[in-house]
Amino acid sequence: MAKKLLVGTRKGVFVIGRRGGEWRIERAELLGDPVTMVLADREGSLHVAQDMGHFGVKMKRSRDGGATWEERPVPAYPPKPDDVVDLDPMRNTPIPWNVMKVWSLEASQRDGELWCGTIPGGLFRSRDGGDTWQFVETLWKHPDRKFWVGGGADYPGIHSVLVDPRSPDVVRIGVSCGGLWLTTDGGETWDCKGQGMRADYAPPDQAYERRGQDAHRVVQCAAAPDNIWIQHHNGIFRSTDGGLTCTEIKTAQPSVFGFPVVVHPEQPRTAWFVPGKKDQWRYPVDGALVVSRTRDDGESFEVLSKGLPREHAYDVVYRHGLDIDADGATLAFGGTTGNLFISEDQGERWQNVSNYLPPIYCVRFAN
């Protein structure tokens, strides 16, 4: 079981630790500034991406478990040539070549290699643990990027980076809204995959356009990496061939809408979701906060609610607000109202860690 849980919030990062069988807040760090993403890398360093508002995005790193933090370089977009026209197709407005938000941060199995996905759609790679960042121009210059549009944000963003456990050169990314992309050569070339994803927010003849799919979150089974789960804007999709093709799962209860998904690290047929009442409302169905779980590839779903509020709960759990530990049993989630829950038995029962945290953007287990 993980020793820590990192929680990125609108007002800083919180380190949750387990003592005497209970999870408690041990540290509140970097207070006052929004933390959009956290990562514990393989060497044990903690990485935090902050959104300073007026002063832009900043990156910080801690090598002592969060006691002290050092400012680190921020990924930066290249200078935009004056003759380049780069317009968001939704509004026909220029896409800023600036890091507006760090939306994903992942470590690969290579020493020091990190991937960073951002809004407005740029991908970056570091080979030295975040001391320097390289812009992945191949993806940015891909002609199909012009199909990407913003989802909840004004501009598109990369929210999921899946480094294949079998090879660090095989990387999949999820884009809102831009579908599921794959490189098999370390980022030299990219292709949009995800055939079968369906967008009910698009005209019927564009519903299966791969490059316009709003995959809210994409996750991969660590032990069986061809098994991918996608919580999409209008449903849940499942792939067993590495994301090449997807099948829609319509049986989820109490709803198919939501943002986060996690998959069991060893059992690819088992996945968890935090459903909400459809796009137009975005709060728990009937005000009852629940987690849904399937253990049979989406044939059926269980609604897990022990320890969760049964009425008048209006938490929205963002796409990075749910995590599962490598043990396959411990899960955590937190949402917009600052409620944080942890389960040590695959979601059967939930411990309420806090009701008073700032709005939660991301949770991640760490050792």
Add this chain to the structure above:
Amino acid sequence: MANLHFTQNLTRHTECPSAALAAETVAELFDRYFESWPGVRGYVLDDQGEVRHHVKVLVDGRNIKDRRKLTDRINPDSEVYVFQALSGG
């Protein structure tokens, strides 16, 4: 020598003391300042070297006009301030 000052709100994040520097434009003034205080650059300018969307720069009490290339001219005795561009709240 023009005087360059930063909002107190920025001192919470990074060291940015006031400084007197010789320069003819805001771009020159910033370049010289960032030679000594490179960590301040990313708080004031974005990836493209333009003034951040929610930052404002005033020369002798007036907002600069060229937020993109910072070509606004300054005088030897100019007072230059970097503030947050407040909006609402």
